[in-house]
Amino acid sequence: MEYLSDVKQSDLIRAAQCLKSGNLVAFPTETVYGLGADATNPESVSQIYAVKERPANHPLIVHVSSLKLIDKWARNIPDYAFKLAEVFWPGPMTLVLPRSILAKDFITGSQDTVGLRIPANNYALKLLSNFEIIGGLGVAAPSANRFGAVSPTSAFDVRSELGDYLNENDIIIDGGECEIGIESTIIDCTKRVPLVLRPGVINSKMISSATGLESSYKNENNESHNLRVPGMLKNHYAPNAQIILNGFSTSGDGFIALNDISTPVGAIRLASPTNSAEFAKILYRSFRLGDEMHLKRIIVIPPKKDELSVAVLDRIKKASYKVNVP
Ligand code: TXA
Ligand code: MG
Secondary structure, eight states: OEEEOSOOHHHHHHHHHHHHTTOOEEEOOSSSOEEEEETTOHHHHHHHHHHHTOOTTSOOEEEOSSGGGHHHHBOSOOHHHHHHHHHHOSSSEEEEEEBOTTSOHHHHTTOSEEEEEOOOOHHHHHHHHHHHHTTOOOEEOOBSSOTTSOOOSSHHHHHHHHTTTSOTTOEEEOOOSOSSOSOOEEEEOSSSSOEEEEOOSSOHHHHHHHHSSOOEEOOTTOTTOOOOOGGGSTTOSOOSSEEEETOOOOTTOEEEOOTTSOOOTTOEEEEOOSSHHHHHHHHHHHHHHHHHTTOSEEEEOOOOSSHHHHHHHHHHHHHHHHHHOO
């Protein structure tokens, strides 16, 4: 594996060629780092599954650099999806749309829909547009972590997570820390109104004001939406340490809370964000820090009161679930 820092335009051309010839490229986006492969190449995509050890029937998001390519991957796109795309792309939003014949079962997990995203990160956009110039149509990219682990928000974290599993021709692009730090909002656009499958920075109020429609939010207990979304498995995004939501800390526990909350006696402060955006940005790094320090438990006091807190709380809950439920 080649690790590229101080990335130049010529590196991004080479990385695009690397994708085209069937190798994997881990790249930064504004949300988290992705592990990319040519979305039309079944062998490359199967490499993603091998490296992540991800179950094969889970769908992948296809990343493109411009709206022009959306028609290639999706069909019967509702008006409200175009409105969302115009307002929020490039950005931290994935639209789930009826698939075209280009979106094969190995991308969609055999569902009739495909997830699409135009990320707002210059390295990602240049990589994608260079890939498209040489005939690429889209880059399938899940978060660049092993299945079930937290998403990486720096190239350094990608390397420590996947370095041992990548091949010598694969590339990691170091584009610094991700600005947002939690994954994109996923919106199912196959129904009459938008349905949020995974909360994120783009929240329901923003969706309503862009579309004029009330969006709904998928309740995980609602069996009627039978979509396979690994990010929605309840034990996802978990570090090794036990994540305890709103718990009392005992000596030696890690502690993450807003900076106006003081550290309990004996606890080890892992982060002190000043608002929910900072909370999102440092959350996964703080979990990893707790693991690097071999902490057994991390107490997290989530932010409240604003829309982004919903998404942050969602990730904390998922990380804590595996210890709360046998
Ligand atoms: O922010 C992000 O979305 C990052 C960056 C790299 O773009 N990507 C990401 O990918 O989080 P991943 O695979 O870790 O999570 C994407 C989620 C998965 O839970 C997947 O099941 C869901 O998107 N997804 C993809 N295609 C879908 C589809 N057709 N229907 C429903 N869910 C889908
Ligand atoms: Mg993921």
